[in-house]
Amino acid sequence: VPHDSLTHLRSAVDRHLQARLATDQDKYLTVGQEIADLYAVAGPLLERGKRLRAGFLAAGWRSFGGTALAPEEIGAGAGLELFQLAALVHDDLMDASVSRRGLPAAHRQFRTVHEERAMISDPEAFGAAGALLLGDLLLVAAQSELAGALTDPATAAASRAVFEEMMAEVTVGQYLDIYAQSAPWAEDPDEDLDRAERVIRAKSARYSVEHPLALGAAMAGANPTQIQGIRTVGLPVGEAFQLRDDLLSVFGDPAVTGKPAGDDLREGKRTVLIAAALKYASPAEAEHLKRSVGDPALTEADVEEIRDILTSCGARRHVEDLISDRAQRAEAAINELALAAPHETFLRALAQAAIARTR
């Protein structure tokens, strides 16, 4: 039963992550009691992950003969969740995001530590440094879990290549993203659209879905053709996942997403949604968007006005159509794989959860 499978996986990954943090904290408290702060910030943020990447890893692993809930599956799944949080903590710092997973973003939590203890020095700088170091610490723990899960020498090298590519690619993709935010708008809207599509592939689609699936498959000993096959499922699911994310961050319910609506707009994210709007909106509307997107002072009314433009010009519809197209491609690719029935059901359920999600 796919629902049970995912629930069991989540519990096992959660327990593993808690144990990992507890062990690390005990070990490093000898350096100084102060470092408990790092684990106090990490724990609740880590707890609230959707375990989507662990799920895709398990789907890849099980589809090619890996045993459900084997230590390798749990460890690698935990590693992906740690990496995800590392990336989020650093992203939120760069984007000056206020909240994450319904909690204050890590750099805000460290700022609060500073304020509550009446420390000297600049609270913003302390908050930023705390988040920077927490991200580094999570990145080290992620690699440790992933490397530790490669117990089979026959598949270790190929598996390691997958997660190293994933980690490097999301980092360079993130650079492309901040670069895009800082670049003047292109004369030709198709240029911005092309860049937005490259950004979501590198920094999100491949890393959230395609690489986890490929890693699980590689760990289970899938051959290169099989790994390529499951990548063909992963890329469209990942693109749909990120396009959904872009819609949710503008049109989603903050009570459900755990992030204020409109943050992407205030941060000036050059999403496919925005790039499409610049292409489809009237010149006056496009000018309005160029002036507004990236303005940190946008009010709720400003955001509402932008929402109206994004809807009326057809950009929202365009993104929904892209999501449907990617969902169909993913469906076709899943059929192509001809997996055993329970694995196909598990993979399809995860893909649908990623694409149709509300948070």
Add this chain to the structure above:
Amino acid sequence: VPHDSLTHLRSAVDRHLQARLATDQDKYLTVGQEIADLYAVAGPLLERGKRLRAGFLAAGWRSFGGTALAPEEIGAGAGLELFQLAALVHDDLMDASVSRRGLPAAHRQFRTVHEERAMISDPEAFGAAGALLLGDLLLVAAQSELAGALTDPATAAASRAVFEEMMAEVTVGQYLDIYAQSAPWAEDPDEDLDRAERVIRAKSARYSVEHPLALGAAMAGANPTQIQGIRTVGLPVGEAFQLRDDLLSVFGDPAVTGKPAGDDLREGKRTVLIAAALKYASPAEAEHLKRSVGDPALTEADVEEIRDILTSCGARRHVEDLISDRAQRAEAAINELALAAPHETFLRALAQAAIARTR
């Protein structure tokens, strides 16, 4: 001949690092041409490292039977150098340092990219994001090189444990360091001194010398007693190395160190030197230090005045004495190891270079 040994090692590590960066850049340019910036900043900074950590790794490796210039030695040495640069790039960002290895610090180089290309958005924020991502990318590459160097399944797990501990420990040590900078001065100067000593052990001494030696030894198949023995050399050498660093950053020649003199003072680093001065200086001098240390606006004359206090109160002498003590302990520990003559000579030469360095 130890001098030749180190020269050959440096060349081999340099070539390996250049090849690694070139391969990565080619691979990730497909994400976007913009990411060439990351490699353009990394290359020259990486080139200018002293290769001290690669040297200690080689000393540990060769002392227990590893072949000089074997791919494992070169790869792991390169991994340590990448990790070192990752840590420096993030440190400089947190400390708002201006320069590094005689070049502008990474975040300043990314700020220059922003300015030269007439980008929109805040240049400081872009510079910070660039350095944050570059550090992440180097950290991923470091782990990749280190993991790739563990070719012997019999020693891989023990070796991996060493570098994972190194990476986590330096990160939590760094948190303790920024925490110390932000904490009010303690009533009892011995408390600050104790914390300063814990900071240098965790964030520098063990990571710069002890862990590289232990990693090389573990990779070569040294037994736990032997690894413990070489750690006994590494800790005092590492402490002396960091204490020398603290002295150089206040009293060193900027033309030689590649960093402005007095930066540690402006950044408010709570070094052993400063903590000792608070203990030994007169109450009036101690008050002056507490007011001055951490003031980013210190002039060269202010720095000169602090130098005079640090010298006249005996703190500088105290740190020199600590360095001598650590050098003697290291010497005794090297003798205790009873290594074959060429390995002992190589290790001793490296230890002396680390302790007596001028940059």
